[in-house]
Amino acid sequence: MAESTQSSKNQMQVESLTKSFGDLLLFENISFSLNEGERVGLIARNGAGKSTLMNIIAGKEDYQQGEITFRKGLRMAYLEQSPHFPVGTTVLEACFQGDSDIVHAIAKYEKAIAENNQQEIQDAMSLMDSLRAWDYESRAKQILSQLKISDFEKPIEQLSGGQLKRVALANTLITEPDILLLDEPTNHLDLEMTTWLEEYLRRSSLTLLMVTHDRYFLDRVCSDIIEIDAKQIYRYKGNYSLYLEKRNQRLESAAAQRESDLNLYRKELEWMRRQPQARATKARSRIESFYELEERLKKEREAKKLTIEVKSGYIGKKIFEAINVSKKYGDLTILNNFNCIFGRYEKMGIIGNNGTGKSTFIKILMGEIAPDSGTIDIGETVRFGYYSQDGLNFDDNTKVIDVVTEIAEYIELNNGKKMSASQFLQLFLFSPAVQHNFVGKLSGGEKRRLYLCTILMRNPNFLVLDEPTNDLDIMTLQVLEEYLQSFSGCLIVVSHDRYFMDKVVDHMLIFNGNGDIKDFPGNYSNYLEWKNLKREQESAAIPKEQKPKQNKNSNEPKRKLTYAQKREMESLEEEIPRLESEKSELETEMSSGQLSIDELNTKSLRIQKLITLIDEKSMRWLELSEIEG
Numbered sequence: 001m002a003e004s005t006q007s008s009k010n011q012m013q014v015e016s017l018t019k020s021f022g023d024l025l026l027f028e029n030i031s032f033s034l035n036e037g038e039r040v041g042l043i044a045r046n047g048a049g050k051s052t053l054m055n056i057i058a059g060k061e062d063y064q065q066g067e068i069t070f071r072k073g074l075r076m077a078y079l080e081q082s083p084h085f086p087v088g089t090t091v092l093e094a095c096f097q098g099d100s101d102i103v104h105a106i107a108k109y110e111k112a113i114a115e116n117n118q119q120e121i122q123d124a125m126s127l128m129d130s131l132r133a134w135d136y137e138s139r140a141k142q143i144l145s146q147l148k149i150s151d152f153e154k155p156i157e158q159l160s161g162g163q164l165k166r167v168a169l170a171n172t173l174i175t176e177p178d179i180l181l182l183d184e185p186t187n188h189l190d191l192e193m194t195t196w197l198e199e200y201l202r203r204s205s206l207t208l209l210m211v212t213h214d215r216y217f218l219d220r221v222c223s224d225i226i227e228i229d230a231k232q233i234y235r236y237k238g239n240y241s242l243y244l245e246k247r248n249q250r251l252e253s254a255a256a257q258r259e260s261d262l263n264l265y266r267k268e269l270e271w272m273r274r275q276p277q278a279r280a281t282k283a284r285s286r287i288e289s290f291y292e293l294e295e296r297l298k299k300e301r302e303a304k305k306l307t308i309e310v311k312s313g314y315i316g317k318k319i320f321e322a323i324n325v326s327k328k329y330g331d332l333t334i335l336n337n338f339n340c341i342f343g344r345y346e347k348m349g350i351i352g353n354n355g356t357g358k359s360t361f362i363k364i365l366m367g368e369i370a371p372d373s374g375t376i377d378i379g380e381t382v383r384f385g386y387y388s389q390d391g392l393n394f395d396d397n398t399k400v401i402d403v404v405t406e407i408a409e410y411i412e413l414n415n416g417k418k419m420s421a422s423q424f425l426q427l428f429l430f431s432p433a434v435q436h437n438f439v440g441k442l443s444g445g446e447k448r449r450l451y452l453c454t455i456l457m458r459n460p461n462f463l464v465l466d467e468p469t470n471d472l473d474i475m476t477l478q479v480l481e482e483y484l485q486s487f488s489g490c491l492i493v494v495s496h497d498r499y500f501m502d503k504v505v506d507h508m509l510i511f512n513g514n515g516d517i518k519d520f521p522g523n524y525s526n527y528l529e530w531k532n533l534k535r536e537q538e539s540a541a542i543p544k545e546q547k548p549k550q551n552k553n554s555n556e557p558k559r560k561l562t563y564a565q566k567r568e569m570e571s572l573e574e575e576i577p578r579l580e581s582e583k584s585e586l587e588t589e590m591s592s593g594q595l596s597i598d599e600l601n602t603k604s605l606r607i608q609k610l611i612t613l614i615d616e617k618s619m620r621w622l623e624l625s626e627i628e629g
Helices: 050-057 099-117 118-132 136-146 161-173 189-201 215-221 240-272 284-302 358-365 401-403 421-427 446-458 476-485 499-502 524-546 563-590 596-629
Strands: 002-004 010-021 024-035 039-044 065-071 074-078 179-183 207-211 224-229 233-238 320-329 331-342 347-352 373-378 384-387 410-412 418-420 464-468 489-493 507-513 516-520
Touching: 010 050, 024 050, 024 224, 024 320, 039 050, 039 240, 039 476, 050 179, 050 373, 050 507, 099 118, 136 161, 136 596, 161 179, 161 189, 161 410, 161 596, 189 215, 207 284, 215 240, 215 499, 224 240, 233 240, 233 516, 240 446, 331 373, 331 516, 347 358, 347 499, 347 524, 358 464, 358 489, 384 446, 401 421, 410 421, 418 421, 476 499, 499 524, 499 596, 507 524, 516 524, 524 563, 563 596
Parallel strands: 002 065, 039 207, 039 224, 074 179, 179 207, 347 489, 347 507, 384 464, 464 489
Antiparallel strands: 010 024, 010 065, 224 233, 320 331, 320 373, 410 418, 507 516
8 A cells, every 4th residue: 555645635546456365356456536525335245345345445455456545644544344352451441452543652652651761752742742642541431421331441341242333433433533444333333323423424524435234324424335346346426315326327228238239249149150151251350349249248147136925834813922021130121021912914123222122032032031920922823034143153164055955945936936045045146156155255244144045945934033234235135125025924123224124114112221112103214203203392392391480571591500500610710721721831841851751650640630620620611601591
């Protein structure tokens, strides 16, 4: 990778990039750029090289040819799809992990202090000043708090998947990069955190390149979409909705061109099949053009889009009944006398913040966890197909096609016909060539897609899908949506993917935590609209109830500070400037080069304490000023 002094608007240039793994070519001679402030979504099928491209840009993976050029001095941060931190690291310590300039500057400063190298100390301090690294810890705590992480000393291995993702997200955001790379940032994030991240990215001026299957997120955040298709790059100006429209136009144009090419091919093939002497006098260029046309058509050939209606097994009127089901883990209540009668052909979505018990409820339904009390009575005709979050257990040395044919050679359709295992795999975007690859060669997303096929191939009449959208690409989600819309059985889906849920469910169970579960008649968007309307109505009602009756001529403010609060505010107005002045003086002293190592350490600790005090007291002053105003 190279550094460039290119214009400030252009921050990164990818030129003629090619990447392959052995004989597997991911992309070839692709080129694109990122300009300042652009927010770009990267879309492709699983296995097409999205995460590989992100790793290459981040400098974590090599490539065969091409060049990646960055603007000089540019800062970049990367949120990987599956972040890892050393065991024993605390939440706060995790924010000091990574490859950012600030983390390196802090490490350089600490090393210089330990070695008592005065010149290195001065250089490190200058670097810390330029990067605003002195208040790094304070900024880390602020971002972590906004992401609902409050126990800064908790070991990283004790965090849930969602908490770990938020810590890793904080680790990328606090460095305030110029370019932010995000690989599946919404995986394991609940709706509240996804919404927070949406707003953060929309308000920021940073340049963004991200991979995500969350189509509402793409719609709200992105200014551009880049698609990797058939090893090439296609760029579309606009959000996800505009991308769909423009992509369809491109495919229609390509289909028209292909039809023209096919007509020409038939004519030229007839000529080529004539007796050799009949074409001996023809131009050699025509023969060469024929083979070029044949090769182009071969490369462009795509499997026809299959639309199927799978024949689900018979399911009786009785599905399942939950009767006074309760479950606790210590003080955490998951279910509290929960009752539910699940209807025939019902399609239900389950949502709620992480830790509210969604997956636990599913495991109780599936018999993997026993309730503390109550019963779940399941109908005799119910045949579950269960997609769990931890269900991947393939033998990497087995071929993809063999994984499915071990379950069944074919699947029955509603029209009385049958579909082979190979055809079914093609429906879920496994080409014949990939079907004969070993499972070990598949990407993480492709393994998830194969796992999904093994569930559906069993022809269940009741599908239970726990976070099926994590790690699946948008193309697979579209196929799955169509499958579920035509599925003539029962369905329960746990997912934070709003777009997906809107497509496939007709009502929702809302897990609010502490055993509070609400049934909502509608899809995800209907629920959010109702929730927002309810919040607006409650907000509008509060002032009316609290508003005191006043005389028309009264000039009294609606709210007044108490005597103690007024004295506190006056004290803060004197104290905050004094603390800021002390901080400024200490920073000047530390930059003078005349302090001993012990004095530097003492003053550095004092600055950290001052930053915390100033933040706390400024926040309190703002609270009091709102009361006064």
